[in-house]
Amino acid sequence: MAEFLVLGAGMVGVSSALALQARGHQVTIVDRTGAGLETSYGNAGMIQVEAAEPYALPRDMATLFKYALEISNDVTWKMSGALPMLPALWSYFRHSSSEKHAKISRIHSQLTIRSTADHAPLIRDSESEDLISRCGLVMLHRDEAEFEKASKKANFLLREYGVTSNVYDGKSYMKEEPALKKTPAGAVHYTQSWSCSSPGGLTQAYGDLFIKRGGRFVTGDVRTLQHTTQGWKILTSEGELHAEQVVVALGPWSPELLKRFGYRIPMVYKRGYHGHFNAPKTLQRPFLDVANGVLAAPMVKGLRVTTGAALVSLDAPMDTKQLKRGAAALNGIIDLGEQVEEPQWMGTRPCMPDMLPLVGEAPNHKGLWFHFGHGHQGFTLGPTTSQLLVQAIEGERSELLDALLPINRLS
Numbered sequence: 001m002a003e004f005l006v007l008g009a010g011m012v013g014v015s016s017a018l019a020l021q022a023r024g025h026q027v028t029i030v031d032r033t034g035a036g037l038e039t040s041y042g043n044a045g046m047i048q049v050e051a052a053e054p055y056a057l058p059r060d061m062a063t064l065f066k067y068a069l070e071i072s073n074d075v076t077w078k079m080s081g082a083l084p085m086l087p088a089l090w091s092y093f094r095h096s097s098s099e100k101h102a103k104i105s106r107i108h109s110q111l112t113i114r115s116t117a118d119h120a121p122l123i124r125d126s127e128s129e130d131l132i133s134r135c136g137l138v139m140l141h142r143d144e145a146e147f148e149k150a151s152k153k154a155n156f157l158l159r160e161y162g163v164t165s166n167v168y169d170g171k172s173y174m175k176e177e178p179a180l181k182k183t184p185a186g187a188v189h190y191t192q193s194w195s196c197s198s199p200g201g202l203t204q205a206y207g208d209l210f211i212k213r214g215g216r217f218v219t220g221d222v223r224t225l226q227h228t229t230q231g232w233k234i235l236t237s238e239g240e241l242h243a244e245q246v247v248v249a250l251g252p253w254s255p256e257l258l259k260r261f262g263y264r265i266p267m268v269y270k271r272g273y274h275g276h277f278n279a280p281k282t283l284q285r286p287f288l289d290v291a292n293g294v295l296a297a298p299m300v301k302g303l304r305v306t307t308g309a310a311l312v313s314l315d316a317p318m319d320t321k322q323l324k325r326g327a328a329a330l331n332g333i334i335d336l337g338e339q340v341e342e343p344q345w346m347g348t349r350p351c352m353p354d355m356l357p358l359v360g361e362a363p364n365h366k367g368l369w370f371h372f373g374h375g376h377q378g379f380t381l382g383p384t385t386s387q388l389l390v391q392a393i394e395g396e397r398s399e400l401l402d403a404l405l406p407i408n409r410l411s
């Protein structure tokens with residue numbers, strides 16, 4: 001048994017803490033706020049078995065041109081944010097070649113396929129069943145040609161990774177989804193994915209389970225972390241804490257901390273926004289409006305609309321144009337109702353250029369463990385990569401783990 005500090009109480013941090021605790025370790029989570037109040041709070045709440053292939057950067061000139069001019073609502077960017085990210089973006093571009101992406105997807109799919117099974121015992125033990133719906137995720141297409149491609153993709157995902165789906169033409173899907181007011185070109189319903197009506201609530205419930213099982217949660221600023229001859233020390237609201245081992249699970253804030261220890265972590269920061277709407281008709285299933293890059297999912301606070309990626313720096317000011325454009329487009333196919341008044345939320349997907357989370361020991365420090373970079377799927381993968389983190393800590397090796405280890409991926 002060892003003493004661990006887990007830095008960060010998002011889905012990845014609380015899942016790490018639970019997994020370490022289950023192996024008999026003594027664990028303290030340190031966060032500046034509470035559990036599930038940052039990126040893990042405001043996401044779309046999907047546990048995405050269908051996301052076998054991580055988001056690649058398109059490499060065709062037409063799409064890149066659309067992104068550059070912000071013609072498409074999927075991606076926006078600011079020069080001040082994109083410039084410092086250039087090395088990471090270049091690496092992302094290189095890893096997005098079809099050959100490399102296929103290799104990466106073979107790894108990623110092994111994580112996503114087991115994600116619901118890894119969440120299941122935590123959902124049960126944290127008594128969070130009421131937050132979970134097992135009705136899948138729909139990709140709604142407005143364009144016939146895109147729908148045609150998407151149907152082929154669905155077949156490919158089944159063949160290659162065992163991802164199941166039902167494909168509907170527009171008229172048939174109108175019967176499935178009474179909230180639609182306009183017939184789409186078609187829809188692909190990925191059936192194995194789950195959705196959560198309060199991602200922050202679920203993360204908090206996992207945090208509460210950790211406490212119930214004897215874990216400790218303290219507030220503190222992780223920037224006070226220091227390496228000592230015995231291990232690690234940190235200043236918290238409960239004084240100085242010491243531990244032999246520390247897990248960095250700070251999502252998009254991980255590179256900032258690790259810079260102090262000499263690590264240059266290339267990260268692509270993809271910001272997203274959400275807004276809630278009091279839509280008069282409840283959706284049967286969450287759906288992605290593919291043409292407009294917005295996802296609509298029923299949540300405790302109303303119908304949550306989440307946006308695609310804004311390539312801006314972590315601390316760039318808010319700019320809700322993607323949310324406004326996306327909501328206006330959605331209003332053309334469902335009645336969104338009024339936007340709920342609340343403080344504007346934004347969060348950042350912590351994306352590694354090779355599209356895989358970093359899981360394992362730091363290359364140059366004993367007892368420093370990396371567990372971040374889950375990109376678009378951190379809410380999905382927190383419990384799964386936590387199992388792998390524990391395996392790495394226990395010295396196990398596997399092909400899957402090798403593909404995630406920092407030592408094999410950071411230069």
Ligand SMILES: Cc1cc2nc3c(=O)[nH]c(=O)nc-3n(C[C@H](O)[C@H](O)[C@H](O)COP(=O)(O)OP(=O)(O)OC[C@H]3O[C@@H](n4cnc5c(N)ncnc54)[C@H](O)[C@@H]3O)c2cc1C
Pocket residue numbers: 007008009010011012013030031032033034035036037038039040041042043044045046047048220221222223249250251252253270271272273274306307347348349350372373374375376377378379380381
């Ligand atoms: C719009 C949007 C939609 C998304 N939809 C989905 C989805 O449907 N499904 C999915 O799987 N993923 C989704 N994601 C991605 C997912 O939300 C993230 O990958 C995931 O939340 C990352 O979790 P994390 O625990 O690594 O980071 P976080 O949840 O951000 O946790 C990091 C923690 O570190 C703490 N911290 C930071 N700095 C300090 C400091 N100095 N001192 C102390 N504590 C600190 C923060 O307080 C925070 O609690 C979405 C993301 C966005 C932005």
